[in-house]
Amino acid sequence: MSVIALPQADAAERPIPQPGWLTLIARRRTTLIGAILMVIMVALGVLAPLIAGNPGHMDVAGRLAAPSRAHWLGTDDVGRDVWSRIVYGARLSLLVGVAVVALSFVLGMACGLAAGYYRRLDNVIMRIMDGLMAFPAIVLAIALMAALGPSVLNVIISIGIVYAPRVARVVRGSVLVVRETTYVEAALALGVTDLILIGRHIVPNILSPVIVQGSFVFAAAVLTEAALSFLGVGVPPYVPSWGVILAEGRLYIQQAPWLVIYPGLAIMLTIFGLNLFGDGLRDLLDPKIRGLATERQRAA
Amino acid sequence: MKTYVIRRLLALIPVALVVATVAFVLIHLAPGDPASVIAGPDATRDDVQRIERQLGLDAPLPMQLLRWYGRLVQGDLGQSIFLRKPVTDAILDRVEPTLLLTVSAIVIAIVIGVPAGVIAARYHNTTTDQVLMVLALLGVSIPNFLLGLLFILFFSVWLGWFPVAGYSPLEYGWLKTVRSLVLPAFALGLVQSALIARIARSSMLDVLREQFITAGRAKGLGERAVIYKHAFKNALIPTMTIIGISFAILISGAVVVETVFNIPGLGRLIISAVLRRDYPVIQGVVLCIAGVYMLINLAVDLSYLIVDPRVKYQ
Numbered sequence: 001m002s003v004i005a006l007p008q009a010d011a012a013e014r015p016i017p018q019p020g021w022l023t024l025i026a027r028r029r030t031t032l033i034g035a036i037l038m039v040i041m042v043a044l045g046v047l048a049p050l051i052a053g054n055p056g057h058m059d060v061a062g063r064l065a066a067p068s069r070a071h072w073l074g075t076d077d078v079g080r081d082v083w084s085r086i087v088y089g090a091r092l093s094l095l096v097g098v099a100v101v102a103l104s105f106v107l108g109m110a111c112g113l114a115a116g117y118y119r120r121l122d123n124v125i126m127r128i129m130d131g132l133m134a135f136p137a138i139v140l141a142i143a144l145m146a147a148l149g150p151s152v153l154n155v156i157i158s159i160g161i162v163y164a165p166r167v168a169r170v171v172r173g174s175v176l177v178v179r180e181t182t183y184v185e186a187a188l189a190l191g192v193t194d195l196i197l198i199g200r201h202i203v204p205n206i207l208s209p210v211i212v213q214g215s216f217v218f219a220a221a222v223l224t225e226a227a228l229s230f231l232g233v234g235v236p237p238y239v240p241s242w243g244v245i246l247a248e249g250r251l252y253i254q255q256a257p258w259l260v261i262y263p264g265l266a267i268m269l270t271i272f273g274l275n276l277f278g279d280g281l282r283d284l285l286d287p288k289i290r291g292l293a294t295e296r297q298r299a300a
Numbered sequence: 301m302k303t304y305v306i307r308r309l310l311a312l313i314p315v316a317l318v319v320a321t322v323a324f325v326l327i328h329l330a331p332g333d334p335a336s337v338i339a340g341p342d343a344t345r346d347d348v349q350r351i352e353r354q355l356g357l358d359a360p361l362p363m364q365l366l367r368w369y370g371r372l373v374q375g376d377l378g379q380s381i382f383l384r385k386p387v388t389d390a391i392l393d394r395v396e397p398t399l400l401l402t403v404s405a406i407v408i409a410i411v412i413g414v415p416a417g418v419i420a421a422r423y424h425n426t427t428t429d430q431v432l433m434v435l436a437l438l439g440v441s442i443p444n445f446l447l448g449l450l451f452i453l454f455f456s457v458w459l460g461w462f463p464v465a466g467y468s469p470l471e472y473g474w475l476k477t478v479r480s481l482v483l484p485a486f487a488l489g490l491v492q493s494a495l496i497a498r499i500a501r502s503s504m505l506d507v508l509r510e511q512f513i514t515a516g517r518a519k520g521l522g523e524r525a526v527i528y529k530h531a532f533k534n535a536l537i538p539t540m541t542i543i544g545i546s547f548a549i550l551i552s553g554a555v556v557v558e559t560v561f562n563i564p565g566l567g568r569l570i571i572s573a574v575l576r577r578d579y580p581v582i583q584g585v586v587l588c589i590a591g592v593y594m595l596i597n598l599a600v601d602l603s604y605l606i607v608d609p610r611v612k613y614q
Contacts, residue, residue: 138556232575264449267460
């Protein structure tokens with residue numbers, strides 16, 4: 001009669017149930033809150049035509065009206081509905097976020113893989129990336145916008161170029177680690193081509209840190225777009241963007257504080273959600289990187 | 301150590317070259333011929349040619365690039381098209397508010413951020429820690445221009461404590477200057493203090509797991525001595541790195557916050573230059589900010605030598 005309960009043989013053979021993605025996300029409260037905030041933002045953006053009126057419809061007689069039943073969040077200086085403009089602003093932020101992540105990943109992956117894999121290119125590529133990163137993000141984005149001119153596409157291109165070097169740096173770092181592993185050596189010994197080696201063996205193994213970086217690039221893109229548009233050098237003023245609404249609201253801050261408060265809340269909750277989600281994602285995908293590394297990624 | 305300093309300085313050269321080249325390329329990125337874009341739609345042929353000559357755009361491209369490097373080495377950033385004075389003068393005219401704003405913001409960021417991080421780490425996993433960290437995450441999530449607008453709304457419009465916007469130069473009395481800088485400096489500094497607090501906390505937590513901390517406690521050191529004398533000193537390096545990064549971010553943050561508060565600094569200068577297509581000024585300000593950014597990063601790297609005697613770079 002043993003006091004210590006020995007594990008049963010058949011219990012050990014049963015596979016440990018792997019929790020699914022959703023369970024993992026739901027398990028941490030902060031990540032869940034982040035995910036919910038993101039879902040709300042995506043829903044607002046996607047459903048914009050159903051839940052909001054025409055964001056460009058002007059009603060000069062009803063300008064600067066306080067929030068009411070007709071205009072939930074009030075109206076702006078030319079009588080446009082603030083709720084509609086914020087909802088369409090969410091759509092723009094979503095578009096810019098997704099497009100910037102895509103663009104900076106394509107550019108950053110290409111440069112990072114080339115630099116990490118072909119050692120001869122490393123010095124040249126990374127010095128160029130260092131040079132680009134020597135500019136503070138917003139300043140380089142302003143300068144690029146000055147050259148390209150105001151439009152949604154140019155905002156995406158500018159912010160994409162600004163964040164590509166930051167992605168490239170993460171990719172290169174991971175490639176340098178992965179290329180020393182035995183499975184890469186084995187693939188090399190088998191004589192696979194560079195393309196297959198990179199595409200099938202290296203890329204899938206560096207994705208975790210890159211995806212984590214993606215959530216921060218998304219947040220940074222949303223923020224930078226809002227800042228550029230606020231400064232008047234982002235999207236053209238007729239496009240409903242959170243930054244544009246804030247820039248206009250700034251002029252009427254005494255009479256119509258709702259022009260500042262609600263778009264501000266939208267930006268804050270979105271970035272807050274992305275940060276919470278990004279932190280959670282990092283812990284899930286990349287338990288090795290702790291606080292410091294991510295903070296530095298975020299800061300960069 | 302000397303070789304490390306020299307190596308670090310030499311490493312700046314390629315970066316500086318890329319920075320200068322990017323600033324040069326900017327003007328050629330514009331769709332169409334830069335001179336006529338700058339001159340505007342109403343310009344005559346003569347105007348366009350004058351600008352072309354003025355900017356040296358009539359020379360072949362590689363020649364232009366070489367001349368550009370040559371001028372930069374001499375500290376010549378060219379002439380502003382709109383302001384009709386040298387770009388360096390235009391920048392010097394605007395440096396005071398930006399500099400004061402950035403420096404006061406970093407002081408605020410450090411004074412709030414470092415203690416908050418240390419306290420959060422000391423009371424790890426308690427309510428204090430959690431409250432501080434939620435505040436910090438909120439702080440990281442508020443863009444500085446938004447915080448600035450909210451400050452104006454609360455403290456200027458509703459409470460009437462501070463001027464709504466504007467800047468009073470030092471020559472009109474420092475007290476007025478301070479008053480005009482309180483809100484913008486806090487708007488900038490608080491956001492960065494959140495970042496610093498998060499870093500300070502995680503580096504403190506890393507250090508608190510070390511064996512020498514356990515040893516310190518085992519030999520009966522008080523908690524105060526453990527935290528402030530042993531742990532804090534060792535947590536300084538990552539914290540200093542982030543303070544350096546913060547300072548650099550603040551310079552670019554100032555560009556945005558200046559617009560919120562109508563402060564005539566470098567930020568206003570570059571934004572109005574963008575709207576007027578005054579490319580020499582845009583290039584000048586961008587180069588100037590990138591230069592300061594690079595120097596700060598260098599200073600942070602070199603400061604490790606002083607803070608951490610273990611760091612002996614060969």
